Amino acid sequence: MKKNKNRAFLKWAGGKYGLIEEICQRLPEGNKLIEPFVGAGSVFLNTEYPQYVLNDINPDLINLYxxxxxxxxxxxxxxxxxxxxxxxxxKRFYELRKEFNQSDDLFFKSILFLYLNRHGYNGLCRYNLSGGFNVPFGRYKAPYFPKKELLYFAEKSQKATFTCEPFQHSFARARAGNVIYSDPPYAPISLTANFTQYSKNGFSLDEQLMLAKLANHNATKKSVSVLISNHDTPFTRDIYSQADITSLMVKRTISQKGDKRVKVGELLALYT
Incomplete structure (x- = not known):
């Protein structure tokens, strides 16, 4: 990893910029990095693999990239x-949000996605059950336009292939010598903290279990190393029992009130 960290051009709840050092220390070398849940792309932007396959189930995000x-x-x-x-x-924010949800023009939607991301509340990317983007207005004094970050992403992305498919398909793409970094919607700390609406479909506990099984299968049967980030809970400890687990304490910044932005336990599970 380079000494100077590169920021993503998107704000992103659950983004990995603050954990880059810990993640990169544990990512094995390989000829390609596959990310089934690329999100804002902080790991992609701060690693040096020859090639990348960057996937997300959110078509608006992949269209933008x-x-x-x-x-x-x-x-x-x-x-x-x-x-x-x-x-x-x-008023203007909600007009443009409505245009985004009604438009079929992919380029227009891409510039609106960046606008909504930077002007909406707290870097959230959330959709209603009908698939409509529904993050509220953020009330920021002067939202930052990330020109420098966009230019770096554009340059680095020449090494990348972007896909929009279920995470199972990304795992199926992996071949010996590849590395997978998987940052799924996190398992809930409690049943009331189940925030997984990054796309219009949530991420169930069954899918968490499937992800763990695919990670173990790729490591043991295909010689593909897999690193997974998640909350540190009894559930994740159980499903990642065949991995080498590292515990971390991470400051969460999604809470609306600053005094509730407490540290929570996360883990990195490495399958080799």
């Missing part, structure tokens, strides 16, 4: 226009 990869200059030119005081108003 594909456009930044192939049309970076035009994307930056057009998306920066939305970062103005007149667009940083509650």
């Amino acid at each position: 594909s456009i930044v990869k192939t049309q970076a200059d035009y994307f930056i030119q057009e998306s920066e226009k939305l970062f103005s005081p007149s667009n940083n108003q509650e």
Whole structure:
């Protein structure tokens, strides 16, 4: 990993920027890194693999990344226009959010996705049951336009293939010598903390179990090392019992009230 950390151009609840050092210390070398849940891409941006396969089940996210990869200059030119005081108003935010949800124009949706991400509340990416983006207005004084971060992502993404498919398909792509870093929607600490609506479909406990089984299968049968991040709970300890587990304490920043942003236990489970 480089000494200077590279930030993602998206704000992202559960992003891994703060854990980069710990993750990179445990990621094995390989000829390709596969990320079934790429999110904001902090691990991709701070590692040096020859190739990447970056997947997410969210088509809006993958559409955005594909456009930044192939049309970076035009994307930056057009998306920066939305970062103005007149667009940083509650009424305007909800107008543009409605346009995003109704549009079929992939380029237009990509620039609106960045706008909504930077102007919406707390870096959340959330959809209702109908698939409509429904994050509320963030009320930030002057949302930051991440030009430098976009340019770096565009350059680095020339090594990447973007896919939008179930995580099981990403695991099926892996071949000997590849490495998988898996950052799924986290298992709930408690039943009332089950925040998994990154896409319009949630992530069930059965899918958590399937992920653990696929990680073990890839490591033991295909010579593919797998590193998984998750909450440190009795449930995750049980399903990752065949992995080498490292415990971490991480400061959570998704709570609305600052005094409730307490440290929680996370783990890294390495299958080799």
